[in-house]
Amino acid sequence: MALSDVSKIERNEEGIATVLGILGQRFGERFQTGQAMRAQHAHTTTYIPTQAPDGVVFAETTEEVQEVVRACAAHRVPVIAFGVGSSLEGHVNAPGGGISLDTSRMNRILAVNAEDLDCVVEPGVTREDLNRHLRDTGLFFPIDPGANASLGGMAATRASGTNAVRYGTMRENVLSLTAVMADGEVVKTASRAKKSSAGYDLTRLLVGSEGTLGIITSLTLKLNGIPQAISGGVCPFPTLEAACNTVIATIQMGIPVARIELVNALQMRAMKAYSHLDYPESPCLFVEFHGTDAGVAEEAELFGEIAQDNGGGPFLWTGVAEERTHLWKARHDAYWASLTLRPGAKGLSTDVCVPISRLAECVAETEADIAEMGLIAPIVGHAGDGNFHTLVLMDADDPAEIAKVEAFVARLNLRALAMDGTCTGEHGIGQGKAGFMRREHGHGVEVMRAIKQALDPQNILNPGKILPA
Template sequence: MALSDLRPVERNEEGIAAVLGILKQRFGERFQTGQAIREQHAHTTTYLPTQPPDGVAFPESTAEVQEIVRACAAHRVPVIAFGVGSSLEGHVNAPGGGISVDTSRMNRILAVNAEDLDCTVEPGVTREELNTYLRDTGLFFPIDPGANASLGGMAATRASGTNAVRYGTMREAVLSLTAVMADGEAVTTGKRAKKSAAGYDLTRLIVGSEGTLGIITALTLRLQGIPQAISGGVCPFPTLEAASQAVIATIQMGIPVARIELVNALQMRAMKTYSKLDFPESPCLFVEFHGSDAGVAEQAETFGMIAEENGGGPFLWTSVAEERSKLWKARHDAYWASLTLRPGAKGLSTDVCVPISRLAECVAETEADIAEMGLIAPIVGHAGDGNFHTLCLMDPDDPAEIAKVETFVARLNERAIRMDGTCTGEHGIGQGKAGFMRAEHGHGVDVMRQIKQALDPLGILNPGKTLPA
């Protein structure tokens, strides 16, 4: 994907001017057009250029989102949903201008049904806010993408994270949702029942659609019981391939690992410096087990034996919450730690996912590619489900360097697809990966385009994203 491949979206100047007037009159101070706030709502943590909206609305209810969408539909103006802006593929950019719908004020927890292990929330609630609220119930929401993302944004991008190997992704976590469609009508996609065979699965259609089919205004989510005991630790390996083989063996043996995260030697060097860790500067696995006291101890010991068989170890694990928290804080700060490897550089963070049996091969080829191209690009990943990330550090003002990184990313995505994997396990498509959709889905892209046309015939919902030109 090159910057030149970003889908252009034609501006509707007359329509935008009309909608700005309507929304300013209707929402007053809850509608902002200042340059700083507009740029903030197109902020992207990668190298893609900022494309700000023309105005930012702060609705407080589904009915207010409906008003905004109806005004935009009447004047054919783009509408871009916004959570906290932590996505990595340009999801919240506004290539044709338009209105950003910031859901941060829709942050109520509407219901917690502890007996049924579910809850209903508005989209602006963040995962950390929900877990703080749930703390005294003995329940928690397990999907953990690292950033303190909003739950609406997590559903829209089908987010995943460190716990996915045990608890799944947002695809499994969302029981039903309410979304405002392109005509301004609100649709609720299901009930709280744990399963249903009634009609099309509209929930799964909208989860992962990245705001291109509807704007999520409420979600009903599965919850989990807080484990009786948790153990975890770090295990070094001589090579990244050896660590990957240990992951494959752990999963194939059916050990119920909750998290198993892979970092290469370069990433470990950055994390040691940034987070003050005291581990070898070598490829490592960060591992965590959930269950009973006896169960997590047994799982840790079994994993230690697997690691040793693959040349790794010693596996140093602990059940002390403070020590585990330090490890996972370091893992979640890996992005910021990586930036210290080349001060002043901009990072292009990308991810792929492959079948677990191809993980070692894919990671090894990727490391060889990085070395051959002379890049600084640490690797970290949710290895338990075959998903890993690279962060390519580059000078954003050097066209030749950008071109080299884009070539590397294209080769990485093509490699994953060739191995029967996907160009993104959790980042989503947005603008950055639209160019790989045809290679992965073939004629399926045309079916997706038909769905988009049927549900959003005017093309106002987050245009220029997900589907290739």
């Protein structure tokens, strides 16, 4: 399946017309059908064609989400949850039309339980909003996918990011959630207890379901204490293999690294020019440690020794907050830096994840594939997880170039699967990677389809996503 072959679902014109009338009367100005608004709610940061909904509802409460879902269920009309639209695989497209349910106004922080290290938020709260609110409590929420995504969207796509090697992904950091199911009923998946063996784990079922099983209306999230001290820096390496071997040794020695990010030589060249960094144009690791003053200093020194044993270095690290902020802003700006390598091109961002013992091999083969195909595609990676991204720069108006890029991405996905990895470590499936689900999960796809059928028999919740047609 080509990435551009997005699913097409037969439109229910009569049902859509009826629901547009119901929602327009009920929500007034909070229901929009203008072309620009509808296109905005199907926009995607890849080249996957836009498939706009027929209307957009700005819900403000769980009860309003229930109203929308019940109206759509009664008339068999699709409903697609929308956060801020930062997903990468066509997650918010509406292949059969229908209603985009925008949760951005459900942005209240409902409770912060500092003693229990948790909080309760609505889905429209963004990660930056939450951390600003928590700043005076001595706590923070660690999941950082780069974009200022909504927490509901992050849970729906099982997001992670640079801190995942220490703090885990959204899977580990969502303790409980409430969701409106396809019949309009509300389900609360768990309590605030730190563990439970009571029945099926509905929280983990809905985290990562991309809005296809239920629409999240609140989340209970795990929090962490802000570290007493943080140190970090950049370490250059002669080869990708040397950098990856350093990552493996660091993890195996039990050094509690908080972030360990890989950039290849091409990505480093772009970052040097864009963010004014003074490092060699070679593979580098961006590293950060959290803990006490003595602890982070010791960990940085140990890491430097490991890097030196693998031919890397010097490892220049700092505990000065402003200097670290500059380094990590450069890392987060890698996308924009990469676009300067081919002005006017569009970037297709894709990711895979493999066991860290296969990371060097997978990245090296991918670089060779990029060179052989004549593509410009810098690489960055959450090396501690074996997860890496390529940003393929292309002319999105050239069908021949699109076909070449699709062939490259397909080979990358198959390469990761052959190494006992996954076709996506954190971007999710959406439309773009549905064609690789059967190769990765085999008959497991039929189990997923049975769950979808049981919970959403009319297929109204974000249809055309995750499961191959």
